[in-house]
Amino acid sequence: MNFKLVYASLSITLKEFYRSKASMFFVLLFPIILMLLFGLIFQDQGETVYDLHVRDLDGGVNSQNITEMLGNTEIFNIVEVGDEVGDIEDAKDYLTEHKLNAMLVIPEGYSDGFDAIMIDRFLGIPTNDTVDVVMIYDPANTAAMTKISILNSILDGVNKAATGMPDVLVLEMETTVSDDFDYIDFFAPGIIAMSVMTTALFGTVTINTELRQKGILRKLATTPLSRSEWLLANILYQLCMAILSTISIILIGVGLFDLNPHLNLFLPLFVILNVFAFSGIGMLITRFVKEAESAHAAANAIMFPMMFLSGTFFPLEGMPDFLQTFAKVLPLYYVNEGLRAAMITLDEGTLMTSTVVLIILAIVIFILGVLLTSWKHD
Amino acid sequence: MPETIIQVRDLVKQYDDNTAVNSISFDVNEGEVFAFLGPNGAGKTTTVEIIETIRTATSGDIQILGMDVNKNRTEILKRIGVMPQDFSSFDRLTVWETVQYYARLFGSDVDIDGLLKLVNLQEERDKHYVTLSGGLKQRVGIAVALVNDPEIVFLDEPTTGLDPRARRDVWEVVKDLKKRGKTIFLTTHYMEEAEVLADDVAIISKGDIIAHGSVDGLIDQFCSTIHVAIKGAGPGVKEIADEMSLVSESLGNGNVQIEADNNEQVVEILNSLKNKNIGYGSVDIRKANLEEVFLKLTGESLIDKGDPK
Numbered sequence A: 001m002n003f004k005l006v007y008a009s010l011s012i013t014l015k016e017f018y019r020s021k022a023s024m025f026f027v028l029l030f031p032i033i034l035m036l037l038f039g040l041i042f043q044d045q046g047e048t049v050y051d052l053h054v055r056d057l058d059g060g061v062n063s064q065n066i067t068e069m070l071g072n073t074e075i076f077n078i079v080e081v082g083d084e085v086g087d088i089e090d091a092k093d094y095l096t097e098h099k100l101n102a103m104l105v106i107p108e109g110y111s112d113g114f115d116a117i118m119i120d121r122f123l124g125i126p127t128n129d130t131v132d133v134v135m136i137y138d139p140a141n142t143a144a145m146t147k148i149s150i151l152n153s154i155l156d157g158v159n160k161a162a163t164g165m166p167d168v169l170v171l172e173m174e175t176t177v178s179d180d181f182d183y184i185d186f187f188a189p190g191i192i193a194m195s196v197m198t199t200a201l202f203g204t205v206t207i208n209t210e211l212r213q214k215g216i217l218r219k220l221a222t223t224p225l226s227r228s229e230w231l232l233a234n235i236l237y238q239l240c241m242a243i244l245s246t247i248s249i250i251l252i253g254v255g256l257f258d259l260n261p262h263l264n265l266f267l268p269l270f271v272i273l274n275v276f277a278f279s280g281i282g283m284l285i286t287r288f289v290k291e292a293e294s295a296h297a298a299a300n301a302i303m304f305p306m307m308f309l310s311g312t313f314f315p316l317e318g319m320p321d322f323l324q325t326f327a328k329v330l331p332l333y334y335v336n337e338g339l340r341a342a343m344i345t346l347d348e349g350t351l352m353t354s355t356v357v358l359i360i361l362a363i364v365i366f367i368l369g370v371l372l373t374s375w376k377h378d
Numbered sequence B: 001m002p003e004t005i006i007q008v009r010d011l012v013k014q015y016d017d018n019t020a021v022n023s024i025s026f027d028v029n030e031g032e033v034f035a036f037l038g039p040n041g042a043g044k045t046t047t048v049e050i051i052e053t054i055r056t057a058t059s060g061d062i063q064i065l066g067m068d069v070n071k072n073r074t075e076i077l078k079r080i081g082v083m084p085q086d087f088s089s090f091d092r093l094t095v096w097e098t099v100q101y102y103a104r105l106f107g108s109d110v111d112i113d114g115l116l117k118l119v120n121l122q123e124e125r126d127k128h129y130v131t132l133s134g135g136l137k138q139r140v141g142i143a144v145a146l147v148n149d150p151e152i153v154f155l156d157e158p159t160t161g162l163d164p165r166a167r168r169d170v171w172e173v174v175k176d177l178k179k180r181g182k183t184i185f186l187t188t189h190y191m192e193e194a195e196v197l198a199d200d201v202a203i204i205s206k207g208d209i210i211a212h213g214s215v216d217g218l219i220d221q222f223c224s225t226i227h228v229a230i231k232g233a234g235p236g237v238k239e240i241a242d243e244m245s246l247v248s249e250s251l252g253n254g255n256v257q258i259e260a261d262n263n264e265q266v267v268e269i270l271n272s273l274k275n276k277n278i279g280y281g282s283v284d285i286r287k288a289n290l291e292e293v294f295l296k297l298t299g300e301s302l303i304d305k306g307d308p309k
């Protein structure tokens, strides 16, 4: 590996990039648009307080407690529904009539049931009894779904509290509604992961198919530049692009949407590994798919499943098991998880897993790239 | 005795069921301009790129600078200069930067401005490649092929698609290179180019070398006809040809073309015109060219088949 040749190749590709206003525009445009889009969507949601209609059929101390607690989360604005709803069926009618998407009904006997369980627990009598609250909702409505998931996590906290670990309730509340992180914080790592992947994959495919069509690769084949030096120069070029888009995403996030990420060395590490893996894949595509159009189609075929199945836009939790399993073989999944851990949760286990998986992947792809691609054609 | 610098023996290149090159053998001597002349699809590029080590032969023994193309790729590449067919380069690098980049790839500290002067591109030094005309782009290609001061320069159709003026400019550069002692391997489908530049010509058609020799040698060997065109003549010219049993053709307006076989017959025709007191405007005497050699050998025309113009 002659690094002078790598450097020479990198500097001419960067020069070309710098002189092409169009390519500059696109490298920066894509991440910026995504960021603005998600920023605007979640900026609102971050501050939104959901109306939650509650019909308390019980009217006891415990039912008032839970209603009050839900109101205290500041996510829910509790709207108490009065006597016109006498049972579950009434509640459904009421929902339809008032065009509401969800209503929480606390059935009669909730307080007594709750007390009974607590007393059993206190006396150490084992019990499998539960008390129920009923959420009536419109399944076609996404806001209702959001309310349900928030409600679930709160009740989860209550349950843990009820089993005798009161401080867990507080902890659970912190992660769900902490002021430290807005929704945008959860999406920014995903947007970085995806922009970097797209730029690296498509950038590599575009540059190399174009150079092949123009016969420049053929000319390069007659120089001492080796295929691995060219591969490395390409990857470093894409890394520069990745740094540009990552910085612009973070700047826009911080400047416009109160993005508040942790900044540590894992961020550049995952960006670098992301670039290595996906430029390498792009290089392999151009090796085996010679026509520009089919090469782009192949890149799309790789990109789309990654976009939708590796947790960038949609949380994996709601997906069928086989898709969740599938996600775990997608490289982008580990970039997403890793960046999220690096910028938000600082979860060491995730950081380690992602680092190891991505380092191995990047090395394997680079080696494949060097072994499988050759300047010679036929 | 000239040194052989490229030696090709029984070169075969097969693409699936298409035999692009069909067991050809030839030598190129040091310091000469060797022209590989043939129509589209004859197998020129295939052959050249195998010699340049960037394609692999199906079979055959190819030595260049005394080295086997399959074994000494790196060493060979350092000592040859290549301008591929349809040369193209990075759109938004300047001419100077383009040449500099390739020089760096060879680790060469060649005088770039001197090189640009050689191919007559000093004025375009700071222009972006994409803004150049076709002829200038080709000259960038030649400059780039020279950055490592190569012993052999391969030019694959360096003038295809250029207008006559730009073509002549490229020719001047090639002549200059020859003067500097470089061996030049040129492929072309312009017979005129081979006639002007080549010391040695191999005519290739459908993967076979059908003739090989100097331009004059080939013409003498395969098509010694001398064209005598008599213009604005009175009647009786055609009869002279008939008496000598030579092929002739009336082109109207007293223009007659006679095909003579040798110089003596030309003199005889002119003498007959004088003896018979046949007046004429002008006489144009021309030897056959490579185009006709090719036509004679293959029954096909060399230039731009399938080109609507």
Ligand SMILES: Nc1ncnc2c1ncn2[C@@H]1O[C@H](COP(=O)(O)OP(=O)(O)OP(=O)(O)O)[C@@H](O)[C@H]1O
Binding pocket: A378, B015, B018, B019, B020, B038, B039, B040, B041, B042, B043, B044, B045, B046, B047, B085, B189
């Ligand atoms: N990579 C390839 N795969 C398959 N067939 C090929 C390939 N390259 C060339 N051929 C075929 O080999 C034959 C010779 O092609 P080649 O490019 O060597 O001709 P050429 O003399 O250079 O023609 P031109 O004047 O058009 O450049 C043609 O029939 C062509 O279709």
Ligand SMILES: [Mg+2]
Binding pocket: B044, B045, B046, B085, B156, B157
């Ligand atoms: Mg060719």
